[in-house]
Amino acid sequence: MNFDLRLPIGLMFSLFGTVLSVYGLMSDAALNKKSLGLNINLDWGLVLLGFGGTMLFFALRARGRHGSNPPPAK
Amino acid sequence: MPHSLTLAGIDYAILVIYFGFVLGIGWALKRYVKGSTDFFLSGRTIPVWVTGLAFLSANLGAQEVIGMAASGAKYGIMTSHFYWVGAIPAMVFLAIFMMPFYYGSKARSVPEYLKLRFDEKTRGFNAMSFAVMTVFSSGISLHALAQLMETLIGWNYNYCIVVSATIVLVYILLGGLTSAIYNEVLQFFMIVLGFAPLVFLALKDVGGWSVLKTKLIPVATAQNFAPGTWSQSWTHMSSALENPMGVSWFGMVFGLGFVMSFGYWCTDFLVVQRAMAANSMSAARRTPLIAAIPKMLFPALVILPGMIAIAIYSAGDHFLPLVDAADPSKGINYNMTMPALLARYYPAGLLGLGFTALMASFMSGMAGNVTAFNTVWTYDIYQSYISPNRPDSHYLRMGKFATLFGIAVSVGCAYLAAQFNNIMDMLQLVFAFVNAPLFATFLLGMFWRRATGHGAFWGLLGGTAAAAVFHGLASSAGNAPSIVKGGWIAQRFLFHSEMGQNFWMAIVAWTACFCLTIGISLATAQNKSDAELTGLVYSLTPKPKSENEPWYKQPVTVGILVLLATIVLNLLFW
Numbered sequence: 001m002n003f004d005l006r007l008p009i010g011l012m013f014s015l016f017g018t019v020l021s022v023y024g025l026m027s028d029a030a031l032n033k034k035s036l037g038l039n040i041n042l043d044w045g046l047v048l049l050g051f052g053g054t055m056l057f058f059a060l061r062a063r064g065r066h067g068s069n070p071p072p073a074k
Numbered sequence: 075m076p077h078s079l080t081l082a083g084i085d086y087a088i089l090v091i092y093f094g095f096v097l098g099i100g101w102a103l104k105r106y107v108k109g110s111t112d113f114f115l116s117g118r119t120i121p122v123w124v125t126g127l128a129f130l131s132a133n134l135g136a137q138e139v140i141g142m143a144a145s146g147a148k149y150g151i152m153t154s155h156f157y158w159v160g161a162i163p164a165m166v167f168l169a170i171f172m173m174p175f176y177y178g179s180k181a182r183s184v185p186e187y188l189k190l191r192f193d194e195k196t197r198g199f200n201a202m203s204f205a206v207m208t209v210f211s212s213g214i215s216l217h218a219l220a221q222l223m224e225t226l227i228g229w230n231y232n233y234c235i236v237v238s239a240t241i242v243l244v245y246i247l248l249g250g251l252t253s254a255i256y257n258e259v260l261q262f263f264m265i266v267l268g269f270a271p272l273v274f275l276a277l278k279d280v281g282g283w284s285v286l287k288t289k290l291i292p293v294a295t296a297q298n299f300a301p302g303t304w305s306q307s308w309t310h311m312s313s314a315l316e317n318p319m320g321v322s323w324f325g326m327v328f329g330l331g332f333v334m335s336f337g338y339w340c341t342d343f344l345v346v347q348r349a350m351a352a353n354s355m356s357a358a359r360r361t362p363l364i365a366a367i368p369k370m371l372f373p374a375l376v377i378l379p380g381m382i383a384i385a386i387y388s389a390g391d392h393f394l395p396l397v398d399a400a401d402p403s404k405g406i407n408y409n410m411t412m413p414a415l416l417a418r419y420y421p422a423g424l425l426g427l428g429f430t431a432l433m434a435s436f437m438s439g440m441a442g443n444v445t446a447f448n449t450v451w452t453y454d455i456y457q458s459y460i461s462p463n464r465p466d467s468h469y470l471r472m473g474k475f476a477t478l479f480g481i482a483v484s485v486g487c488a489y490l491a492a493q494f495n496n497i498m499d500m501l502q503l504v505f506a507f508v509n510a511p512l513f514a515t516f517l518l519g520m521f522w523r524r525a526t527g528h529g530a531f532w533g534l535l536g537g538t539a540a541a542a543v544f545h546g547l548a549s550s551a552g553n554a555p556s557i558v559k560g561g562w563i564a565q566r567f568l569f570h571s572e573m574g575q576n577f578w579m580a581i582v583a584w585t586a587c588f589c590l591t592i593g594i595s596l597a598t599a600q601n602k603s604d605a606e607l608t609g610l611v612y613s614l615t616p617k618p619k620s621e622n623e624p625w626y627k628q629p630v631t632v633g634i635l636v637l638l639a640t641i642v643l644n645l646l647f648w
Contacts, residue, residue: 003103005124005256009263012095016088016427023084023423031421035275041423044271051267 004062010055017049078395078410078417079226085426092264092430096245096437099256103249110469113250114449115182115351120252122357124259126364129348131258134265135215135439139376139432140222143415144408146380147387147394149318150290150304151647152311153380154373155326160335161369162640165362166633168340168349171612173629175520176346177358178609184343185454191519191610193527193601194458199534201454203508204343205447209480210505212443213487219436220488226413235488238433242441243481246448247474251351254445258348261434266368268431269375275419276382289385296388304381308648320551320571329577333584337513344446359629366636370643376412383411393418440484448476499558503545510580511537511587518591523604523611529595537587544582550575 024042032039081089107113120128145153181187185204189197220234245253280286290304303310303317310316311323321329339345339362349361387394387406394414397404416428452473461468515534518525549561550569556562560575569575608614625631 003106003256005099005259008095008099008102009260012091012260013263013267015091019084019087019091020423020427027421027423031423034419034421035424036279036419038275040271040275041421044424044427048267051263 004059006055006059006062010052010057010059013048013052014056015052017045017047017052019045021045021049078413079425079429081227081426081429082422084423085429088423088426089430089433092434093241095260096241096257099260100245100248100253103253103256106252107248107250107470109466110452110473111182111466112252113470113473114445114452115347116250116252116255118351119353120255120351122352122360123364124255125348125352125357125361127262127368128255128258129345129361130365130369131262131265131438132345132348132442133439134258134262134435135442138372139265139269139435140218140409140412142373142376143380143383143412146377147384147406147411148380148408150294150381150384151307151373151377152303152317152319153377154307154643154647155330156335157369157373158307158640158644159327159331161339162366162636163331164335164339165366165369166636167336168346169359169362169366169629170633172340172516172520173349173359173362174355174615175610175612176350177352177355178615182350182453183450184341184346185450187610188515188519188530189454189458191602191607192525192530196515196527196531196534197454198459199531200512201450201458203505205450205455207505207508208344208443208447208450209483210487212440212447212480213484214491214502215436215440215443216484217488217491219433219440221492222413222432222436225410231492235485238437238440239481239485242437242444243477246441246444246477250473251347251445251449254441255348255351257441258438261438262368264427264434265431266375268427268434269379271424272415272419272428273375273379276379276415279419280382280385286382286385289389290381293384293388304384306648307644314570314574319573320569321574321577325574325577325581329581333510333513333580334577337509337580337584341512341516342509343450344442347446347449356623356627356629360627360632363629363632363636370636370640379415380408380411383415444477444480444484447480448473451476451480503558506576506579507538507541507545507583510541510583514584514587515591518588518595519611521612522592522595523607523613524595524600525591526595526598527601528598529591529593532594533587533591536590537583540586541579541583544579545575548575548579 020041022045024039024045027041029039031041106117111117142153142156145156176184176187179187179190181190183201185197185201188200216235216238219238220231223229223234224231245257249256277283277286280289287302287305291301294301294303297318299318300310300316308323311321311326314320314322314325319326349358352358352361383394394406394408395410396402397407412432416425416432420428452469456472456476457464457469511534514537515530518533519530543563545560546563547561547566548569549555549559549565549567550572553559553572555565559572567578569578604614
């Protein structure tokens with residue numbers, strides 16, 4: 001089946017990561033009272049971005065390697 | 075009703091993005107569904123890391139996230155037995171010993187395996203009870219979700235039911251089992267990445283693991299248990315009186331570890347179906363093993379937060395809600411442990427992620443049940459008894475109709491659960507009667523060629539009856555005898571807890587089924603020839619060869635490593 005699940009996973013978590021880190025950068029420090037003073041939105045947003053990016057990297061690399069001809073099914 | 079969570083715009087944005095991806099995956103998979111095997115079995119084309127994570131995620135329903143955090147608070151680290159004694163050994167056993175027969179027999183479902191191995195009546199019994207069980211479980215999941223959303227955010231119960239049921243319906247209709255499996259993987263990452271920062275923040279707040287252990291001492295002593303009861307998993311198990319679960323090591327190891335866990339992980343089509351969708355025998359066998367690795371670490375994600383919550387609570391910070399605000403003597407509403415932690419530590423933004431993860435856990439449980447239901451219904455009931463010998467396209471249409479029908483019945487069950495709490499307890503009890511003996515049937519079927527169709531069928535019925543009779547004779551401390559709680563025939567056995575009662579009921583049912591099946595099999599003639607049993611019974615099946623594979627692709631090697639790691643975990647937290 002020519003459907004690589006890493007692509008939607010990568011896209012979704014990159015998107016979540018971006019949204020959270022931008023929100024974390026823009027929001028004021030009072031928001032972080034709950035999270036023990038940590039800017040958890042920014043920190044975790046970057047983690048998600050890293051995870052999403054890794055997934056995307058592998059998905060796109062596999063796609064680039066096989067181009068429009070997927071490998072024959074085993 | 076007090077609302078304990080307030081969602082901001084950004085939280086809703088995350089929720090909407092997530093459901094956009096869920097539906098998008100269904101849409102993208104639509105063009106691959108051409109025949110009934112694509113719809114029900116994913117055409118056996120799914121890569122192994124995907125089936126592995128889906129195997130884990132299909133079981134990662136509401137019970138796991140909400141229930142395990144609740145048990146972590148209520149019983150402490152002993153809850154980890156559900157993983158390190160229960161799930162992991164059963165998953166390894168499934169991978170090494172049972173998967174070759176499920177995958178190799180080309181059966182399309184667990185009931186169909188029973189037909190090939192035993193006879194039609196054994197299959198019919200299993201298919202019917204399983205079909206009823208799955209729609210009710212999915213209904214209970216749906217009800218729990220809507221009820222939680224109503225309590226937490228004040229959403230309308232009816233809207234919650236309709237919207238969640240519709241989302242699950244749409245993505246299963248579009249892409250069938252593949253869509254359910256792919257979404258389960260998405261849900262897996264959502265749940266892990268949505269709750270991981272919660273564990274981090276809570277652990278940081280309480281002061282780390284060693285401080286947590288000290289803070290759990292008053293939790294135990296206040297209930298008259300030894301100081302280490304909440305942070306030592308095995309030390310306090312020599313008798314049922316020493317621990318809050320009210321079980322001894324024997325009842326736990328044999329009842330939970332052997333009968334209940336092996337029964338669930340090795341015979342429940344809901345999970346086995348994920349492994350059957352793998353693209354090769356080797357991949358099918360590695361599916362439960364790949365699932366076992368993250369499963370081993372799940373106690374840190376779901377049990378640890380509950381333990382931290384109760385430590386903070388008992389130190390005087392009463393952030394966990396009570397069952398009844400007007401009557402504090404009824405105690406803490408443990409089921410709210412996870413939501414209360416989310417509300418306590420997550421600011422807007424991350425709260426959206428955590429909340430979406432919570433919703434995702436309910437939906438993965440529901441979708442797993444629905445896809446198992448539509449397969450068993452279409453292949454094992456409809457094609458076998460109602461309308462055989464139709465073209466494939468007919469069964470594909472029936473499968474889609476069964477999805478619709480299954481979800482409609484689930485919605486009905488959700489409302490039934492909302493109306494009559496006892497009916498649901500009652501049904502879960504009946505399922506327990508049916509499920510407990512099942513593992514004995516499979517064990518004998520796969521490893522003893524002499525087991526016959528009559529032996530299997532009457533053994534199963536006898537085991538189920540034995541469970542019911544034992545339940546009628548047993549009751550547990552603090553519960554008056556009743557149909558649901560037990561002791562409705564006479565109060566012959568008294569247990570320290572309901573959990574102990576359930577574990578022993580499983581032991582009795584399993585033993586009865588095991589002995590009856592052997593006895594009746596010896597008294598009846600074998601109804602299958604050796605040729606028919608090849609590929610279905612251990613001694614008549616050539617062993618799968620995997621010598622040419624690297625070590626990490628050999629099920630036996632990986633299985634042994636997984637078991638060793640589990641032993642280490644048990645010893646670390648002994």
